[in-house]
Amino acid sequence: SPHNLSPHVLLLxxxxxxxxxxxxxxxxxxxxxxxxxxxxxxxxxxxILERELHAANSSANALIRLVGLxxxxxxxxxxxxxxxxxxxxxxxxxxxxxxxxKQQLQIAGGERExxxxxxxxxxxxxxxxxxxxxxxxxxxxxxxxxxxxxxxxPLTVMLSLPLLISQGHVPLKSAAEPQLITLPSLxxxxxxxxxxxxxxVDGKAELEWxxxxxxxxxxASTILINTSYEMEANAIEALQSKDGSHQxxxxxxxxxxxxxxxxxxxxxxHSESENPGHxxxxxxxxxxxxxxxxxxxxxxxxSLGMEEITELALGLEASSYAFLWVLxxxxxxxSKNNNSLLSDLLPEGxxxxxxxxxxxxxxxxxxxxxxxxxxxxxxxxxxxxxxxLESISFGVPLIAxxxxxxxxLNCRLIVDQLKIGIELSKDxxxxxxxxxxETTTRLLMEGEGGRGVKKNVAALKDIxxxxxxxxxxxxxxxxxxxxxxxxxxxxxxxxxSH
Ligand code: UDP
Numbered sequence: 001s002p003h004n005l006s007p008h009v010l011l012l013x014x015x016x017x018x019x020x021x022x023x024x025x026x027x028x029x030x031x032x033x034x035x036x037x038x039x040x041x042x043x044x045x046x047x048i049l050e051r052e053l054h055a056a057n058s059s060a061n062a063l064i065r066l067v068g069l070x071x072x073x074x075x076x077x078x079x080x081x082x083x084x085x086x087x088x089x090x091x092x093x094x095x096x097x098x099x100x101x102k103q104q105l106q107i108a109g110g111e112r113e114x115x116x117x118x119x120x121x122x123x124x125x126x127x128x129x130x131x132x133x134x135x136x137x138x139x140x141x142x143x144x145x146x147x148x149x150x151x152x153x154p155l156t157v158m159l160s161l162p163l164l165i166s167q168g169h170v171p172l173k174s175a176a177e178p179q180l181i182t183l184p185s186l187x188x189x190x191x192x193x194x195x196x197x198x199x200x201v202d203g204k205a206e207l208e209w210x211x212x213x214x215x216x217x218x219x220a221s222t223i224l225i226n227t228s229y230e231m232e233a234n235a236i237e238a239l240q241s242k243d244g245s246h247q248x249x250x251x252x253x254x255x256x257x258x259x260x261x262x263x264x265x266x267x268x269x270h271s272e273s274e275n276p277g278h279x280x281x282x283x284x285x286x287x288x289x290x291x292x293x294x295x296x297x298x299x300x301x302x303s304l305g306m307e308e309i310t311e312l313a314l315g316l317e318a319s320s321y322a323f324l325w326v327l328x329x330x331x332x333x334x335s336k337n338n339n340s341l342l343s344d345l346l347p348e349g350x351x352x353x354x355x356x357x358x359x360x361x362x363x364x365x366x367x368x369x370x371x372x373x374x375x376x377x378x379x380x381x382x383x384x385x386x387x388x389l390e391s392i393s394f395g396v397p398l399i400a401x402x403x404x405x406x407x408x409l410n411c412r413l414i415v416d417q418l419k420i421g422i423e424l425s426k427d428x429x430x431x432x433x434x435x436x437x438e439t440t441t442r443l444l445m446e447g448e449g450g451r452g453v454k455k456n457v458a459a460l461k462d463i464x465x466x467x468x469x470x471x472x473x474x475x476x477x478x479x480x481x482x483x484x485x486x487x488x489x490x491x492x493x494x495x496x497s498h
Contacts, residue, residue, distance in 0.1 A: 005119035006036040006063060007489030010104070010142075012097065012126040012133055015042035015075060015089060017300040018386045019127050022149040022226055024049055025258040031063035033482045036118050038104065040097060042075070042089065043068035065118065069096045083197065083206035086129075090209075094132050101140050122489045125224070128158075131212045134219060143488055145481075146220040150385045151227045152235035153413055154195055154406035155252070156183055159239070161214040164198075171200035171207055185238030187416065193408040218250075224481065226256035226385070228464045229473040231392075231418070253477040257389035257464060260368070278366045281324070284359040285370070288322050291377035294441060295370055295396070297326040298382040302403045306330045306345070308431040313347050315437025321445055322357050324376070326365040371396050378444050380424075383407040388414060395461035397421060397453045399444055401432060420457040422449065 009030065013023045020041055027037045039049070046068030053061055072092040075085060104121050123143035126133035137144035148155055157164070160183050164170040169181050175192035182188050197210040217223065229236050239252045285293065296316070298304060304312070309330055316323050329340060342362055343351065351358075367387070370376060371394040379391045380399040388410055391398055398421030402411040414421040422444050424432040432440075444450040467474040 005117070006034050007485045008036040008038065008104075008119045008121045009485060010101065010121045010124045011037055011039045011147075012093075012124060012130050013039070013041040013045065014086075014127040014129045015045045016086070017045070017048075018384055019129075019149050020045045020049070022258055022386060023125075023127060023147055024052075025260060026147065026224070026226075026255065027064055028061075028260070029255075029258065029478055030482060030485075031061070033478070034063070035482055035485055036063045036065075038065045038067055038100075038118070038121065040067045040069060040100065042071050042093065044071065044075075067100060069093050069100075072096075083209070087205055087209045090130055091132075093130070094136070097133075098136055098139075101136060101142075105140065119489065120492065122492045123485060128217060128223075129209075129213055131209065131216050134216055144220065146217060146223045148217070148223050148225045150225075150406055151410060151413060152225065152232040152239060152254075153186055153409045155217070155223070155225060155239060156186055156235055157194060157198075157406075157409070158210075158214040158217050160184070161211060162218075169194075170198050170211075172198045174199070185235045187412070189409070189412065193412055195406045195409065196404045220250050222251040222253065222481075222484075224253050224255050224477075226258055226389070227254050228256055228467040229254040230463045230467055231460065232413070253481060254467075255474050255477050255481070257393060257468065257474075259390070259393060259468075277361060277363065278369055281359060281361065281366065281370065282373070284356075285324070285373045285375045287356070288375040290374045292322055293373075293375045294319070294321050294323040294378050294380060294399075294445070295376050296323055296380040297365065297367065297387070298328070298401075298403065299384040299387060302382055303328050303331040304431075307429065309345055310347055311431060311434050312437060313350055315432070315434035315441075316358070317350070317354060318434055318438040319441040321441060324359045324361070324365075324370060326361045326367075328362070378441070380441075383410040383414070385410055389464075392420065392457060392460050392464055395458045397444060397450065397457045399424060399440055418456065418460060420453055420460055422453060 011023055011027055013020045024039065027039050031037050039046075046066045049066055053064060053066065071089075073085065073088045075089055101121070101124075104118070121142060123145060124133055124137045125145040125147055128146050128148045134144045161170060163183075164181070169179065169191065172191050172194055173179055177191075179191045180188050181191060181194065195210070197206050200207050227236075236252065236254055294316070296312070309327070316325070327342065327345065330345060342360055346360075351360075368390055371379065371390050376396055378399055379387070379396050380401060381387045381391065383400050383402040384407060388398065398414055400411045400415055400421045400423045402408045411421075411423055415423045422440055424436055424440050427433045427436070444453065466472050469475055
């Protein structure tokens with residue numbers, strides 16, 4: 001009977017790899033604790049996870065079922081997708097997801113037996129950008145939880161939207177009109193540091209989407225957030241407090257960083273089949289001294305413009321350090337035909353001058369493996385939240401070069417509050433000059449300023465690793481969530497038998 005089956009939760013991810021991976025790590029944590037998971041996302045994301053799930057070969061995996069939704073709106077090759085496209089993709093997933101929920105409820109209700117190894121789902125846990133998930137949960141009488149894959153500062157901003165709108169701060173003014181914004185428990189922020197989606201110049205559709213998501217978050221009863229309490233205690237305290245500083249009263253559970261379960265000893269981190277390109281990259285890293293390599297990557301979505309690629313290349317060359325650079329196709333290339341050779345992207349003679357001093361990866365790089373390698377001494381990052389969590393987890397200090405979304409907020413957190421990174425200043429072109437790159441890299445790698453930053457990140461690494469171990473804050477919050485799901489499912493089956 002379904003009453004003896006594991007409680008079952010439907011997970012719904014945004015089809016962007018940072019989001020997909022984080023929610024998948026959480027899926028594995030939950031399944032390991034006995035919760036059955038149907039993990040739903042756009043088809044192309046699911047095929048990536050399928051490979052990983054099969055390779056993982058652990059008993060908990062039997063409790064994870066992957067479902068790929070048809071792609072009614074194409075994201076292209078997954079990067080440089082505009083927010084407008086993302087918004088359409090999210091809208092396009094709704095009907096198929098509703099069908100799926102309906103079907104799952106019927107199957108478990110006994111109308112079809114063959115696949116009925118999962119109980120009827122009792123809850124939906126959805127990425128915060130799937131703004132319609134709460135309505136679907138309500139329509140099917142399921143509990144609803146939100147997964148917020150970012151830090152506490154963007155959550156504070158999202159939950160403060162009514163305030164920001166009433167004060168006239170949102171839609172955001174352009175950076176040319178600097179405004180200081182004060183929000184509960186966050187240090188004062190300049191408007192330029194707020195999430196870029198709150199600028200109307202990025203397009204009305206995007207702003208409306210993000211506003212809808214913000215107002216949905218306010219209605220959510222429980223938000224699981226991918227951060228560690230110890231990392232952002234003040235902001236988390238304020239989010240959880242009932243003193244009315246926020247207009248919201250939801251439960252905020254810190255469950256991060258969600259990383260592979262056996263992390264950092266996961267053998268899959270070091271396997272070629274899990275990390276294509278790993279062998280070559282590993283051989284190169286092994287040939288370098290401890291802490292001598294700068295890792296450079298701007299994440300899975302952002303692409304640099306040609307001018308910035310040139311400036312970055314020359315800055316890295318001038319710095320005299322060895323570097324591993326994940327260089328994607330440039331933004332300006334016509335989106336259909338973006339297959340330029342590396343030699344066409346880089347300054348003339350670059351590769352022959354630098355030879356073995358650089359390793360340039362033009363595809364998907366095994367980032368967790370790279371950050372875990374002792375040769376890596378610093379990470380020049382676009383400040384994507386996953387990249388930051390991964391870097392801290394391996395004690396790698398940061399050079400911050402935020403680009404879009406909530407990355408400027410993340411930059412403030414790591415530079416001003418946690419003091420685990422140094423920010424690159426941008427010139428009139430909107431990106432750092434080669435001189436700035438050279439001096440900042442030197443400052444971090446061997447300067448006085450770098451010493452403090454390295455000490456801080458090493459300490460923070462221990463703190464956040466502790467939070468995901470038994471007895472730690474994130475570990476206990478995942479336990480509490482699992483407990484709630486078990487109770488929920490017990491109530492559900494009782495209701496059904498009446
Ligand atoms: N990533 C990777 N290889 C790459 C690029 C990205 O493994 O070549 C992973 C990275 O480890 C991280 C995620 O993709 O987990 C990127 O998420 P993040 O939040 O840092 O940035 P986004 O891609 O969302 O801008």
